[in-house]
Amino acid sequence: MKRIMAAALIICMMLTLASCSSQEKAKGAKTNQQTETDSAKHILTAYFSCTGTTEQIAGWIADKTDSDIYQITPQSPYTKDDMNYGDSSSRTTTEQNDASARPEISGRVEDMDKYDVIFLGYPIWNGQAPRIISTFLESYDFSDKTIIPFCTSHSSGIGSSDTQMHSLCPDSVTWKPGERFSADTTSDEVNDWVGGLNITMETSANTGVFHFETKKVLLNSGYEMPIMGLGTYSLSDEECENSVKALLEAGGRLIDTAYMYHNEGAVGKAVRESGIPREEIFVTTKIYPSQFENAAGAIDEALEKMDMEYIDLMLLHHPGDGDVEAYKAMEQAVADGKLRSIGLSNWYVEELEDFLPQITIMPAVVQNEIHPYYQENEVIPYIQEKGIVVQGWYPFGGRGHTAELLGNETISAIAQAHGVTSAQVILRWNLQKGVIVIPGSSNPEHIRENLELFSFELTAEEMEQINALDRNEKHDWY
Ligand SMILES: Cc1cc2nc3c(=O)[nH]c(=O)nc-3n(C[C@H](O)[C@H](O)[C@H](O)COP(=O)(O)O)c2cc1C
Numbered sequence: 001m002k003r004i005m006a007a008a009l010i011i012c013m014m015l016t017l018a019s020c021s022s023q024e025k026a027k028g029a030k031t032n033q034q035t036e037t038d039s040a041k042h043i044l045t046a047y048f049s050c051t052g053t054t055e056q057i058a059g060w061i062a063d064k065t066d067s068d069i070y071q072i073t074p075q076s077p078y079t080k081d082d083m084n085y086g087d088s089s090s091r092t093t094t095e096q097n098d099a100s101a102r103p104e105i106s107g108r109v110e111d112m113d114k115y116d117v118i119f120l121g122y123p124i125w126n127g128q129a130p131r132i133i134s135t136f137l138e139s140y141d142f143s144d145k146t147i148i149p150f151c152t153s154h155s156s157g158i159g160s161s162d163t164q165m166h167s168l169c170p171d172s173v174t175w176k177p178g179e180r181f182s183a184d185t186t187s188d189e190v191n192d193w194v195g196g197l198n199i200t201m202e203t204s205a206n207t208g209v210f211h212f213e214t215k216k217v218l219l220n221s222g223y224e225m226p227i228m229g230l231g232t233y234s235l236s237d238e239e240c241e242n243s244v245k246a247l248l249e250a251g252g253r254l255i256d257t258a259y260m261y262h263n264e265g266a267v268g269k270a271v272r273e274s275g276i277p278r279e280e281i282f283v284t285t286k287i288y289p290s291q292f293e294n295a296a297g298a299i300d301e302a303l304e305k306m307d308m309e310y311i312d313l314m315l316l317h318h319p320g321d322g323d324v325e326a327y328k329a330m331e332q333a334v335a336d337g338k339l340r341s342i343g344l345s346n347w348y349v350e351e352l353e354d355f356l357p358q359i360t361i362m363p364a365v366v367q368n369e370i371h372p373y374y375q376e377n378e379v380i381p382y383i384q385e386k387g388i389v390v391q392g393w394y395p396f397g398g399r400g401h402t403a404e405l406l407g408n409e410t411i412s413a414i415a416q417a418h419g420v421t422s423a424q425v426i427l428r429w430n431l432q433k434g435v436i437v438i439p440g441s442s443n444p445e446h447i448r449e450n451l452e453l454f455s456f457e458l459t460a461e462e463m464e465q466i467n468a469l470d471r472n473e474k475h476d477w478y
Pocket of ligand 1: 048049050051052053054055083084085092093122123124125126127128152153154155156157183
């Protein structure tokens with residue numbers, strides 16, 4: 001645990017480290033190791049504690065996140081009498097009953113600007129955060145920072161003590177839902193909670209960057225994902241097995257299935273029989289709204305059908321009743337090691353605005369309909385700015401539209417200029433926009449062709465020409 005007292009020494013060390021890592025970067029490809037050094041988020045664990053319970057939890061959080069720690073100390077310490085909450089005229093009762101009370105704090109955080117994330121701990125006092133927490137929040141500019149409240153209490157839940165703080169800070173603060181701990185919470189429980197937040201990787205400088213040399217992208221979950229693969233929608237078991245085999249033989253490593261495609265078992269079988277180590281293959285599946293009511297059971301069912309110990313990425317297939325609870329079940333499955341990354345499918349700006357404040361783990365991926373006639377040029381940057389990777393389905397426009405799209409004059413001319421197919425041009429256009437592609441096919445020839453996207457590059461002008469084809473024309477209902 002780094003103590004704030006040692007701030008000057010740490011800053012010197014960080015400056016040295018920073019100069020080392022930028023020299024390394026200039027030399028060539030980034031490794032994951034470097035990514036963590038480059039991007040290490042600056043985290044502060046700030047807490048107020050009178051009898052040591054919150055202090056202990058704060059210490060574990062600081063250890064786990066390797067963060068600086070700061071104790072919020074009242075100018076005038078609370079005496080035993082002050083804290084007698086059975087007494088209606090005690091200092092704490094009076095303060096807690098007065099929303100404008102702002103007990104003074106002794107000392108300050110030296111350089112609040114440098115922190116990206118603040119864990120904020122406090123005991124529950126009369127059902128709320130102590131007023132000194134309001135003093136703390138009003139003493140600094142928390143714009144664009146993430147605040148993660150946590151509290152301890154005798155028996156009360158966190159209640160509205162966390163959400164009530166939101167109005168004290170600028171709108172640009174990202175608030176994670178708070179967590180309540182009791183005096184007998186163990187360090188393992190605290191570590192599990194922190195681990196599930198995915199805090200350290202979330203704003204990695206490397207997150208979301210498509211690496212065309214490795215053909216992978218680093219997700220905010222800390223796992224790498226191939227940027228092109230195979231979609232298996234509408235493939236029968238036999239077609240699916242053959243297609244997955246063709247993909248794996250041709251070097252592809254990303255497979256997308258769903259409960260609704262009824263072929264998860266075939267995907268699992270083809271992966272197992274390929275002889276390729278499991279950790280080299282990335283499998284996505286989705287749970288359907290009809291499963292949201294028992295999402296934990298649906299996750300286990302998918303694992304069983306695919307006969308896998310973990311799933312690389314699980315998405316909620318569509319928004320629907322109970323989607324927040326279903327997502328929380330996926331968050332729990334991440335903590336349990338059943339899922340590595342989680343995300344959403346068919347969530348657009350409005351749906352995301354409503355959904356994201358209700359969950360803890362930021363989605364790693366959002367998968368939506370994207371093709372030259374339905375480009376989502378406003379949705380894609382909105383998602384990417386949050387450190388979420390975008391993935392497209394129906395890259396060739398979907399059933400009944402493929403011939404028209406592949407035969408489009410502009411796309412065909414670009415394809416001819418590069419000596420590739422229209423399909424390859426569309427897929428490459430996606431990759432250059434930072435969109436992962438998973439074209440569906442049961443034709444081994446096409447599956448191979450769809451992976452050959454790295455021997456040519458579209459010029460800025462060609463990208464513009466394809467961008468100009470947008471018709472905002474959705475080809476499916478969701
Ligand atoms: C003034 C005061 C009010 C409290 N109000 C509540 C309460 O409303 N609900 C509850 O469960 N515990 C309540 N408690 C108990 C504390 O929340 C609990 O002991 C907490 O873990 C103490 O944290 P600390 O050791 O970090 O100071 C209260 C304690 C004090 C001193």
